[in-house]
Amino acid sequence: MAKSFSIRHQPGFTTIAAVCFVALYMPIIVLVVYAFNEAPSTSEWGGFSLKWFQSASQNAQVIDATLRSFQIAAIAATLATIAATMAALATTRTPPYPGLTFKYAMINQPLMVPEIVTGVALLIFFSRIKIFTGYSGLGYLIAAHTAFCIPFAYLPIRARLENMDLSLERAAADLYATPWQAFRRVTLPLLWPGILAGLMLAFVISLDDVVITEFVKSGGQDTLPTYMLGQIRRGITPEINAISTAFLLLSVVIVTLFFFVSRKRD
Amino acid sequence: MPEQPGKNAIEVRGVRKVFGSGEAAVAALDTVSVSIRENEFFTLLGPSGCGKTTLLRLIAGFDYPSAGEILLYGDDIALLPPFKRPVNTVFQSYALFPHMTVAQNIGFGLEMLRKPKAEVKARVAEMLKLVRMEHLASRRTSQISGGQQQRVALARALAPQPKVLLLDEPLSALDYKLRKEMQIELKRLQNQTGITFIFVTHDQEEALTMSDRIAVMSSGKILQVGSPWDIYDKPADRFVADFIGETNFLTASIAGVENGKARATLKSGATITASVADGFQPKAEATVVVRPEHAKLTKGKAELSGTVENIVYFGTDTHIHVRLDGSNDLFIVRQQNARSAGCGFEAGDKAGIAIGDDAAQVLRD
Known part of the structure; x- marks a missing residue:
């Protein structure tokens, strides 16, 4: 047969x-x-x-780069998530109008523009600002990371909002909730898993970035990935493997959390 | 129909709602005016797209009219946001908050009105009792059945004691039996609370059985407002007559219009007395409608005559289709069934159709 x-x-x-x-x-x-x-x-x-893990964890440069990476990722992911939440509300809580698709494209632009182009553009742009203001702190990296993290935070939040019945917010307004109360009491609690998922995704993306960071960073502003890149140029020791392994573990943990959070439906 | 005395809860005055602009502009509501009395069960009835839901949304505040006024006890609320109107809505999809319990859902409106905690608690308990849901107070709304969700939605909308309750096809998601139960439940709740209900439906039977008054809508206009009896027995125009129940349309020449009555001479030559729709303009020929159960089939001569073509048995009654002599139109007579007896006619029989003095209505169009 x-x-x-x-x-x-x-x-x-x-x-x-x-x-x-x-x-x-x-x-x-x-x-x-x-x-x-x-x-x-x-x-x-x-x-x-385990000696390479031990030496990496005692390497002042590694510690410095790691802390900087976390600092940038935490701030940039938070800012990006706030911006993405507002953008998602603005693009889903409105009747479709001409130009809406263009706005989607604008918000998601960092997904489409080659990173190297954004990197070069930011380098030129920020160098001008540096000359004018004299400021050369972490602000540039945070601003750049925030910008390219927005679409990653935006997508899960928008997906969550689109699955949410618009009449829930109407019902809240009907029951005397002001727009802010309706958002606080109805939209936000229901949107929370989406926001958390967006935040974690943005955090991982920021942590992982090399190209834009490489262009934007000033001297002494290495993040963990750019530090590793710099070390590799001088020859590889298993210390790099150890850092990579730790990094991998962290990413796996965050992405797994993201998966469970975004799957949660109530 | 003359307005009866009594306070109006809602007055809609010359309201237009236009969607889109320029060439693509569509008037969802075309200059609608209607008064809804205090404590009334008022139904907006019409096919989908007739503007009934648009009108409800304008009263609720989810949308704003392009022109006209909406008065709530004399105050124009047309431009107030929904959270400033003492009007609550029962949504077609119920729109219960999934992250709250049944009791939290019911208490939401009162909480937003900043009522003291004790008062909210007491009122929620009262509402739970009113809709017989006390035992499910702490359940999540996803853990209860469709009929129970419907009752929670009602309790939630009634809890803040709105001046008017709006119901947007709330029974359409329920199965037949549950729908019948909820129809009775809704009438009971309205009697018990004394709140004005504005009910939107496309189901004519639902409208007839539940309403004090009905507004029949089509293409953004209100065609007729009246009691279920008025709407059914004295339809004003062809759409209303056709949309509600079954009807026979006849052509007649009209004479002697007086006191809402006229003499109508049918094509068969017979003259009958008929009631005349409001707004009837005298003209040579007009449409006369006769409900199938208001005509009688006879063996002898009568106002109309024809040949029995089809006999359809419905259990409680029988529909007899008669091909009229002369015009060749089909006329349906509905006859109540008796036990162990046929309808007395067979296909092919010659029969007369008797139309009594109070059986026919002259339409205005």
Whole structure:
């Protein structure tokens, strides 16, 4: 008897899938394994050790870059989430009008414009401001990160709002809630999972950024990724593997949280 | 129909609502005026797109009229935001807050009005009792059935004691049996609370059974306002006659219009006395309507005559379709059934159709 046709079982599918998974995960597995290498090499195994984690955690530059990364990510993700929440409310709590699609495109622009272009543009723009104001602090990096994090925060929040019955806010207004009370008591509690998801996504995206940060940062403003990039230029030690492994773990934890939060429906 | 004395809860005066602009402008409401009395169960009835929901939304404050006034006990509220109107709404989708319990939902309006906690608590308890939901007070709204959600929505809208309660097709999501129960429940709640109800529906039966008065709407206009009896027995125009119940349309020449009555001479030559719709302008020929149950089928000669074509049994009654002599139109007679007896006619029989003195109505168009 002939087997029934299934789109999932076609010649080559399994092979292609296997190749893709190996290409994707093998390097990461190798990287993680060598983070525990006793020998100062990323290719020759010299026994199990945690010494690279220990040395990384005592490296003043690593600590400095990590703290800076977290500081920028926390502030930028918060600002981006606030802006994205307002943008999502403005674009969903209104009857469709001509130009709305254009506004979606404007908000999501950082997803489409090549990062290198944004990086160069910000470099030129900020250097002018630096000359005028003399200010060269973290503000530039925070502003840049906020800008490109907005669409990542915006998408889950908007998705949540679009699934929310508009008549709930109407009902609140009907029951004497002012616009602010309706937002506080009805919209915000129902939107909360979306906002949290947006915040976490924005945080991870900010933490991970290299290209724009590389262009915008002033001297002594390395974030963890740009520090790692700089170290690699001087030759790789398993310390980089250890930092990468810690970074990977953190990202996995946050993305997992994001997944559970955004899946929550009540 | 002359206005009866008594206070008007809502007066809609010359209200227009236009959506879009320029070439694409559509008048959802075309200069509508209507008065709704205090303590009345008033129904806006019409097919979808007739403007009934638009009018309700204007009264609720979810939208603003392009022109005209909406008075609530004499004050123009047309431009007030919804949270400043002492008017509450029961939504078609119920719109219960999913993150609150049944009791929190019911208390929401009172809380927004900054009523003391003790008063809110007492009022919520009272409302729960009114809709018989005491045992489910602490449930989430997602954990109760559709009929129960409907009752919570009602209790929530009634709790702040609105001057007018608006109901936007609230029964349409319920199954037939539950809908019948809720119709009775709604009438009971209205009697018990004494609040003016404005009810929107496209279901003519619902409108007839529940309302004190009905406004029939079509294409953004109110065609007729009256009691269920008026609307059913004395439809003003063709749309109203056709939309509500079944009707036979006849053409007649009209003479001697006086005191709302006239003599109508049918094409068969017979002359009957008929009531005349308000706003009837004398003209040579007019449309006369006769409800199927107001005509009688006879063996002998009568006002109309024809051949029985079809007999449809409905349990409580039988519909007999008669092809009229001369005009060749179909006329339907509804006859109450008796036990163990046929309707007395068979397809192909010659029959007369008797139309009594109070059986026919002359339409204005």
